[in-house]
Amino acid sequence: MMRSLTVDLKDRSYPIHIGEGLYPQLPQLLTECGIQPDRPLMLVTDTQVGPLYMDEVKGHLESAGYRVGTITVPAGESSKSLSRLEAMVEECIRFGLDRAGVVLALGGGVVGDLAGFLAASYMRGISFVQLPTTLLAHDSSVGGKVGVNHPLGKNMIGAFHQPEMVVFDVSTLRSLPEREVVSGYAEVVKHALIWDASFARWLHTNASDLLHLDPEKVGHAIYQGCQVKAAIVSQDEKESGLRAILNYGHTLGHALESAAGYGTYTHGEAVAIGMAAASMLGEELGTAQEVSGFTRELLRQFRLPVSLSGQWDEELLLEHMKRDKKARQGGYAFVLPRSIGEVQLYRDIEEQAIVRVLNRLKEGTT
Numbered sequence: 260m261m262r263s264l265t266v267d268l269k270d271r272s273y274p275i276h277i278g279e280g281l282y283p284q285l286p287q288l289l290t291e292c293g294i295q296p297d298r299p300l301m302l303v304t305d306t307q308v309g310p311l312y313m314d315e316v317k318g319h320l321e322s323a324g325y326r327v328g329t330i331t332v333p334a335g336e337s338s339k340s341l342s343r344l345e346a347m348v349e350e351c352i353r354f355g356l357d358r359a360g361v362v363l364a365l366g367g368g369v370v371g372d373l374a375g376f377l378a379a380s381y382m383r384g385i386s387f388v389q390l391p392t393t394l395l396a397h398d399s400s401v402g403g404k405v406g407v408n409h410p411l412g413k414n415m416i417g418a419f420h421q422p423e424m425v426v427f428d429v430s431t432l433r434s435l436p437e438r439e440v441v442s443g444y445a446e447v448v449k450h451a452l453i454w455d456a457s458f459a460r461w462l463h464t465n466a467s468d469l470l471h472l473d474p475e476k477v478g479h480a481i482y483q484g485c486q487v488k489a490a491i492v493s494q495d496e497k498e499s500g501l502r503a504i505l506n507y508g509h510t511l512g513h514a515l516e517s518a519a520g521y522g523t524y525t526h527g528e529a530v531a532i533g534m535a536a537a538s539m540l541g542e543e544l545g546t547a548q549e550v551s552g553f554t555r556e557l558l559r560q561f562r563l564p565v566s567l568s569g570q571w572d573e574e575l576l577l578e579h580m581k582r583d584k585k586a587r588q589g590g591y592a593f594v595l596p597r598s599i600g601e602v603q604l605y606r607d608i609e610e611q612a613i614v615r616v617l618n619r620l621k622e623g624t625t
């Protein structure tokens with residue numbers, strides 16, 4: 260069964276297809292969105308995903324008459340860098356990728372963000388298609404945020420560049436390491452907590468089956484998550500307002516990722532701790548009552564972390580949080596809960612409240 264939905268962006272709207280065993284249908288799906296075999300394709304993947312799925316995808320495309328080049332980057336967050344991007348541009352030029360070319364991102368969020376930014380910047384912008392292979396990438400493949408990291412901050416260099424299509428073959432999830440399955444549920448939980456209380460309750464009831472990758476339930480969770488994302492992006496493509504709620508858990512999450520060194524925490528783990536923190540901050544500041552208990556319980560059900568382990572340099576975390584892209588004029592900005600299923604962006608959060616929450620987050624105190 261294939262589930263499909265649309266990201267409604269007027270003349271730049273695009274489909275998201277979710278289902279088992281979709282790769283044989285790729286040539287037909289590409290043609291349906293206007294990408295014919297006369298356009299050269301550059302298939303980007305990483306060293307972990309490539310050996311598993313690249314030959315299959317390339318084979319289907321070549322059988323249908325497409326000319327396909329390939330780029331394989333090292334697996335992991337450190338590939339989201341400007342130096343890696345530069346090397347990829349060289350590979351595209353040597354392959355002869357022209358302006359009619361299309362980049363295909365086969366992998367998780369790292370490949371999606373990096374290949375998407377390649378597409379956004381190569382020859383001032385060419386088309387791209389997302390082929391997500393992690394649970395987390397139900398989020399990253401939708402909405403057009405593409406980019407790379409800077410040592411001083413996460414996703415500091417990037418663009419808004421929407422894909423032509425998203426094809427999520429969920430059978431690829433069977434090869435995902437357990438840590439990445441767990442990590443991916445952080446963004447699923449986020450989509451529920453910011454927008455859809457009944458989805459949050461459903462996740463609460465079905466956590467065990469979802470962790471065991473029950474195909475029907477995983478398909479439903481991905482579809483629901485994509486629906487939330489598509490609804491928000493359709494209303495505010497470039498984050499002039501509403502879209503900031505998709506950043507729930509990310510003020511602290513991004514700070515943890517960059518301060519600890521990219522790849523120490525997975526993105527999902529960092530965002531989970533960030534959502535636990537935001538829910539507690541919401542209670543401290545009175546934006547919401549009694550949300551942190553449910554939030555942390557839901558995260559724990561998915562085996563996600565809700566506390567800070569080890570020693571943390573508080574000053575360093577605060578420094579990174581000050582540089583958050585939602586912040587203005589040096590104040591701290593956080594998306595905070597109003598209730599389960601509703602959140603709001605708050606700016607100028609007082610530092611003392613954040614420090615109190617950071618202390619509560621230290622292992623054993625929450």
Ligand SMILES: NC(=O)c1ccc[n+]([C@@H]2O[C@H](COP(=O)([O-])OP(=O)(O)OC[C@H]3O[C@@H](n4cnc5c(N)ncnc54)[C@H](O)[C@@H]3O)[C@@H](O)[C@H]2O)c1
Pocket residue numbers: 305306307308311334335336339366367368369370372392393394395396398399400401402403404405414431432433434435436439442446525526527
């Ligand atoms: N653009 C956005 O809107 C957005 C949204 C959320 C996250 N992100 C970004 O996404 C990135 C995290 O993405 P991620 O969690 O997918 O990490 P990832 O891309 O690093 O993938 C995690 C690991 O799983 C491996 N892997 C991927 N698919 C596999 C499969 N099917 N089988 C076996 N192994 C597989 C990868 O090689 C990697 O080692 C972060 O950089 C984050 O900032 C972007």
Ligand SMILES: O=C(O)C(=O)C[C@@H](O)[C@H](O)[C@H](O)COP(=O)(O)O
Pocket residue numbers: 398402404413414446498502503505506509584
């Ligand atoms: O799509 C969005 O908007 C999001 O905020 C989704 C986040 O899950 C994602 O991690 C995104 O890359 C964060 O964007 P940033 O602008 O805060 O770097």
Ligand SMILES: [Zn+2]
Pocket residue numbers: 398446509526530
């Ligand atoms: Zn995220």
